[in-house]
Amino acid sequence: MTDARSSIDPGTLRERALDALTRARDRTALLTTCVEDPDLTAQHSPLMSPLVWDLAHIGNQEELWLLRAVAGREAMRPEIDGLYDAFEHPRAERPSLPLLSPDEARRYAADVRGRALDVLESAPFEGHALTEAGFAFGMVAQHEQQHDETMLITHQLRRGPQALTAPDPAPAPPYTGPSEVLVPAGPFTMGTSTEPWSLDNERPAHQREVAAFHIDALPVTNAAYQAFIEDGGYDEERWWTPEGWAHVRTHGLRAPLFWRRESGQWLRRHFGVTEAVPPDEPVLHVCWYEADAYARWAGRRLPTETEWEKAARHDPATGRSRRYPWGDADPTPEHANLGQRHLRPAPAGSYPAGASALGVRQLIGDVWEWTSSDFLPYPGFTAFPYKEYSEVFFGSEYKVLRGGSFAVDPVACRGTFRNWDYPVRRQIFSGFRTARDA
Incomplete structure (x- = not known):
């Protein structure tokens, strides 16, 4: 993964990674706080997961890659890994799983994020393919933003009053x-x-x-x-x-x-x-x-x-x-x-x-x-x-x-x-x- 841009000083790379992770989490927070808990736990289409599954899955993937793979830490909640493995459970059956509640999912994702930011402060950005130029942090930010798009699709499929607003593009x-x-x-x-x-x-x-x-x-x-x-x-x-x-x-x-x-x-x-x-x-x-x-x-x-x-x-x-x-x-x-x-x-x-x-x-x-x-x-x-x-x-x-x-x-x-x-x-x-x- 070596790249000319990896010669950028580590401080600049950390700022870039922090900005990407923060922007993703801000978007996730908006998408999961603009509706009440019943809308988070409901499945609005068999094509999509409940929003609360996406929320905990985001935290679980961040834990897997930044805390376990990069930092070598023990699993925080190994019993939930299977619940949030996208390949183990198709979307249609995820509502029937013993998922974390909205409050539990928020606390888990926030706990993971706090620890991940500690890892970001000290992780080497060279010498290993996973952390070269901050790759693992960029991968996790991209993963969360991809789920933010998935959650926005779920909002479009959701029946009910308008929950999200944004200004229209300029004519x-x-x-x-x-x-x-x-x-x-x-x-x-x-x-x-x-x-x-x-x-x-x-x-x-x-x-x-x-x-x-x-x-x-x-x-x-x-x-x-x-x-x-x-x-x-x-x-x-x-x-x-x-x-x-x-x-x-x-x-x-x-x-x-x-x-x-x-x-x-x-x-x-x-x-x-x-x-x-x-x-x-x-x-x-x-x-x-x-x-x-x-x-x-x-x-x-x-x-x-x-x-x-x-x-x-x-x-x-x-x-x-x-x-x-x-x-x-x-x-x-x-x-x-x-x-x-x-x-x-x-x-x-x-x-x-x-x-x-x-x-x-x-x-x-x-x-x-x-x-x-x-x-x-x-x-x-x-x-x-x-x-x-x-x-x-x-x-x-x-x-x-x-x-x-x-x-x-x-x-x-x-x-x-x-x-x-x-x-x-x-x-x-x-x-x-x-x-x-x-």
């Missing part, structure tokens, strides 16, 4: 640029071997040769997706893969999740509030099958994961791959819609400062973007620090999503970051953009 001036961007043919460096907190599936950096292609300058909007619906997209088998068509027929899909048609208008449920579907926002809560069908209807296709990353990171002027579309600097609010500071995507065309070198916008933040690719390892992949983070998921069952969403914290979002899910998933904050061969 975007009308986008007047090209509808698509040409990405030139040639090699580019995919993945990373130098990002100190990158996860194993992002590694190692390697060369890919990519044919020229065109990609949408903006994510597909609600208005554009409505045109697909109104044109009978859900009734035309020819736009769907066989598996997608069977899924649509079996589950009666007619529109993105949470949408409904009423008095000639499309409405949606959004964190406890019913609102008109905003036409200029990127479409949200569509599964891979829906994204793929739309692309076929539009005479296009979904980009491959490799194409997506080249569009996001390749700088044709230098030939190098950037950390982010806009360059190597960490994200700011001018670059992208991240961190749950807004609870919705920004209008398509927002964040010109976050555009890629080729002029593609909103590749980071707003909505996770489905790609056509299966989740597979890169050449030379090595599982680290455990196989269950990535390796056990590799295969054709999962499709790759890229770019992050409004619910993702910057610590868990990079130009190389890879997400994956089943092609039927719609509760996630997923959208897409399309591509075509040049």
Whole structure:
């Protein structure tokens, strides 16, 4: 995990780790205090865990990696390890487990955090792969932020009055640029071997040769997706893969999740509030099958994961791959819609400062973007620090999503970051953009 950035002095690295851990815990606290205990212990969907399970799981993983693996301490509560092992108990059965109560879960997570901060003060940041450049602390912060996104999904699925509020993104001036961007043919460096907190599936950096292609300058909007619906997209088998068509027929899909048609208008449920579907926002809560069908209807296709990353990171002027579309600097609010500071995507065309070198916008933040690719390892992949983070998921069952969403914290979002899910998933904050061969 050695990296040029690991030469940063340990004090700066500790400050970075402390900030990431604190930001994650502040978000966790908000997501678990904005509702009463019955909402924390209830299962709002069989697809999701009770919020109180996520809370204790966050603490348990922090204990496992920072207190036991890094500091070599004895387990605080070994009897609960199995309860909060994500591989031992599927989500649907977690409500039936003898879980910690909300108060117990809060005390446990807080106790772990206090001890973890003591470890952070003295841990060596070199000489061991797990702590090199503060990796273990960055991994734990990313894990907590990923569960914060999961908990936000649970809040969206929860029935009841609004519990979370945030200011809306600023209105975007009308986008007047090209509808698509040409990405030139040639090699580019995919993945990373130098990002100190990158996860194993992002590694190692390697060369890919990519044919020229065109990609949408903006994510597909609600208005554009409505045109697909109104044109009978859900009734035309020819736009769907066989598996997608069977899924649509079996589950009666007619529109993105949470949408409904009423008095000639499309409405949606959004964190406890019913609102008109905003036409200029990127479409949200569509599964891979829906994204793929739309692309076929539009005479296009979904980009491959490799194409997506080249569009996001390749700088044709230098030939190098950037950390982010806009360059190597960490994200700011001018670059992208991240961190749950807004609870919705920004209008398509927002964040010109976050555009890629080729002029593609909103590749980071707003909505996770489905790609056509299966989740597979890169050449030379090595599982680290455990196989269950990535390796056990590799295969054709999962499709790759890229770019992050409004619910993702910057610590868990990079130009190389890879997400994956089943092609039927719609509760996630997923959208897409399309591509075509040049």
